Amino acid sequence: MGRLLATYLSKFIKNGSLTVHYPDGKSESYGDGTGSHVAMELTDKAAERALVLDPALKAGELFMDGRLRITDGSIYDFLALISSNTQGLPITWSWHVLNKLRILTRRIHQHNTxxxxxxxxxxxxxxxxxxxxxxxxxxxxxxxxxxxxxxxxxxxxxxxxxxxxxxxxxxxxxxxxxxxxxxxxxxxxxxxxxxxxxxxxxxxxxxxxxxxxxxxxxxxxxxxxxxxxxxxxxxxxxxxxxxxxxxxxxxxxxxxxxxxxxxxxxxxxxxxxxxxxxxxxxxxxxxxxxxxxxxxxxxxxxxxxxxxxxxxxxxxxxxxxxxxxxxxxxxxxxxxxxxxxxxxxxxxxxxxxxxxxxxxxxxxxxxxxxxxxxxxxxxxxxxxxxxxxxxxxxxxxxxxxxxxxxxxxxxxxxxxx
Missing domain, CATH: 3.40.50.150 (Vaccinia Virus protein VP39)
Structure with a gap:
């Protein structure tokens, strides 16, 4: 799953500079090296899997729990880097399914009596x-x-x-x-x-x-x-x-x-x-x-x-x-x-x-x-x-x-x- 995350980030991060420190001790950098450098650390393999499968939910949860740590820059710098690279964003099958499911069930979640x-x-x-x-x-x-x-x-x-x-x-x-x-x-x-x-x-x-x-x-x-x-x-x-x-x-x-x-x-x-x-x-x-x-x-x-x-x-x-x-x-x-x-x-x-x-x-x-x-x-x-x-x-x-x-x-x- 860690290799899948690395592959995804290499295709996704085209602009900017991001370094990821993985749980196995390896570090990889992504982007074209422009702008301010951002570095993040994932503390465990389960955090890697969660981030790949459902980043919309899990990125925030992992940050709150201290399992996704920003070691260079701030959480704003990290999210700005991700957001500014959303053009041409490759969609995984899990993201596609979860997004469709959330749209289909939104009236249930928004049933505000x-x-x-x-x-x-x-x-x-x-x-x-x-x-x-x-x-x-x-x-x-x-x-x-x-x-x-x-x-x-x-x-x-x-x-x-x-x-x-x-x-x-x-x-x-x-x-x-x-x-x-x-x-x-x-x-x-x-x-x-x-x-x-x-x-x-x-x-x-x-x-x-x-x-x-x-x-x-x-x-x-x-x-x-x-x-x-x-x-x-x-x-x-x-x-x-x-x-x-x-x-x-x-x-x-x-x-x-x-x-x-x-x-x-x-x-x-x-x-x-x-x-x-x-x-x-x-x-x-x-x-x-x-x-x-x-x-x-x-x-x-x-x-x-x-x-x-x-x-x-x-x-x-x-x-x-x-x-x-x-x-x-x-x-x-x-x-x-x-x-x-x-x-x-x-x-x-x-x-x-x-x-x-x-x-x-x-x-x-x-x-x-x-x-x-x-x-x-x-x-x-x-x-x-x-x-x-x-x-x-x-x-x-x-x-x-x-x-x-x-x-x-x-x-x-x-x-x-």
């Missing part, structure tokens, strides 16, 4: 709240930032993201806004404070629910920002605007009709919805098995070809689509740098294996957006095509108005910080 959705959310978002303060911005935005300028830092990019989304929603003072998947409340509080909206936020995370409402109290916005521990399927009423940022990835492909039927029911006839989600360029697929097992159980990153037909069938209209290509790669780089700078604090919260898991998650996610077929889309949705202006000039104009308001309002920060 009310109870299962809450359980899946708790697995990730109800971790110790201190963890997220280690690497997110001060507003704890856990989604793709919007880098307007090359030198923007994470704080500026996340503020620009909120501003950009708000501008697309054409919000007027006093409008009722529903925030589906409100996180720690940052988007909703921005809309309440800067746009004068009456915001109802929904989350399934008890940790996020408590913090979001605490922030509303501390900011003096309880009359305009309320956060509920509720599933979107149980929400009632109608709203002038609906926003959903970074939540759609948890819906599951089988629930898309339910999600957009709910959006149609909850949106007023002249209302506007803005959906911000991770997406894929290369068409329908399956969730990476390591991510599904350890990071986002029940999650799925959709292609536009899977989303748009469900919007149409729900009787809704797509009035604008914007693709954010490398913005998430830059966001994840900032998160990874910040996490590594405070890694010892994360280890004190959990343990070394958890830190290795989180390192792999952030590095693999960044390389996916930088080198592979991942992006972020923002879809503006209405029931009436006259609900928004005919040209996109209004977005820039609204952003400028919001910038002026931001200068007069202290930046919203988390409760207790």
């Amino acid at each position: 009310l109870r299962r959705s809450k359980s899946n959310v708790a697995r990730h978002y109800d971790l110790d709240g201190t963890l997220y303060r280690l690497f997110l911005d001060s507003d704890r935005q856990y989604s793709c930032g919007y880098f307007e300028h090359p030198d923007d830092n994470l704080e500026n990019a996340q503020l620009a993201k909120k501003r950009h989304i708000a501008a697309k929603m054409c919000i007027e003072d006093g409008m009722d806004v529903l925030d589906i998947g409100c996180g720690w409340g940052g988007m909703g509080l921005y809309l309440a404070d800067l746009c004068g909206a009456n915001v109802t936020g929904l989350t399934l995370s008890e940790e996020q629910h408590g913090i979001a409402n605490g922030r509303a109290v501390d900011s003096g916005l309880t009359d305009r920002a309320r956060f509920r521990l509720q599933d979107y399927r149980d929400c009632r009423g109608q709203f002038d605007r609906i926003v959903s940022v970074g939540m759609f990835e948890h819906v599951g492909v089988g629930n898309y009709p339910t999600f957009f039927d709910a959006a149609h029911r909850l949106l007023k006839p002249d209302g506007v919805m803005l959906l911000h989600s991770i997406g894929r360029f290369d068409g329908p697929g399956a969730t990476n098995p390591w991510v599904d097992k350890y990071i986002f159980p029940g999650g799925y990153i959709p292609s536009l070809s899977e989303v748009l037909p469900k919007i149409e069938k729900a009787g809704l209209k797509v009035t604008d689509i914007e693709i954010l290509r490398l913005h998430y790669a830059e966001t994840l780089k900032a998160w990874r740098d910040r996490f590594l700078a405070r890694r010892d604090e994360a280890k004190a919260l959990y343990d070394e294996r958890f830190c290795l898991m989180w390192e792999f998650y952030l590095a693999a996610s960044e390389t996916a957006f930088r080198y592979q077929d991942m992006m972020v889309f923002q879809i503006q949705i209405t029931r009436d095509q006259e609900a928004v202006p005919l040209t996109r000039d209004y977005i820039l104009e609204a952003e400028q108005r919001l910038r002026e308001r931001e200068r007069k309002v202290p930046h919203l920060r988390l409760a207790g910080e």
Whole structure:
């Protein structure tokens, strides 16, 4: 099996420089020697076999268990080297079978009932709240930032993201806004404070629910920002605007009709919805098995070809689509740098294996957006095509108005910080 791995790597790694130290004491190098050198060590024969048979799952597991060690460079350098060599990637029979099986069974893994959705959310978002303060911005935005300028830092990019989304929603003072998947409340509080909206936020995370409402109290916005521990399927009423940022990835492909039927029911006839989600360029697929097992159980990153037909069938209209290509790669780089700078604090919260898991998650996610077929889309949705202006000039104009308001309002920060 070790020889099979060596043969595969010799065909796969054409660019860059990779050295593998095998369990039998032998070392071999691959690539054309360009760029930074990366070296890895496999500690046992079983690790070799696992990596050959199912690298999508086993690479992360072996790294977490210390059986795949990076001896020169970092796990990001290793994954970037692998990702940048994916063109012309030879597929083994085991990879082909496993990928087909994962696609065929994806609806089972993404069968997100009310109870299962809450359980899946708790697995990730109800971790110790201190963890997220280690690497997110001060507003704890856990989604793709919007880098307007090359030198923007994470704080500026996340503020620009909120501003950009708000501008697309054409919000007027006093409008009722529903925030589906409100996180720690940052988007909703921005809309309440800067746009004068009456915001109802929904989350399934008890940790996020408590913090979001605490922030509303501390900011003096309880009359305009309320956060509920509720599933979107149980929400009632109608709203002038609906926003959903970074939540759609948890819906599951089988629930898309339910999600957009709910959006149609909850949106007023002249209302506007803005959906911000991770997406894929290369068409329908399956969730990476390591991510599904350890990071986002029940999650799925959709292609536009899977989303748009469900919007149409729900009787809704797509009035604008914007693709954010490398913005998430830059966001994840900032998160990874910040996490590594405070890694010892994360280890004190959990343990070394958890830190290795989180390192792999952030590095693999960044390389996916930088080198592979991942992006972020923002879809503006209405029931009436006259609900928004005919040209996109209004977005820039609204952003400028919001910038002026931001200068007069202290930046919203988390409760207790």
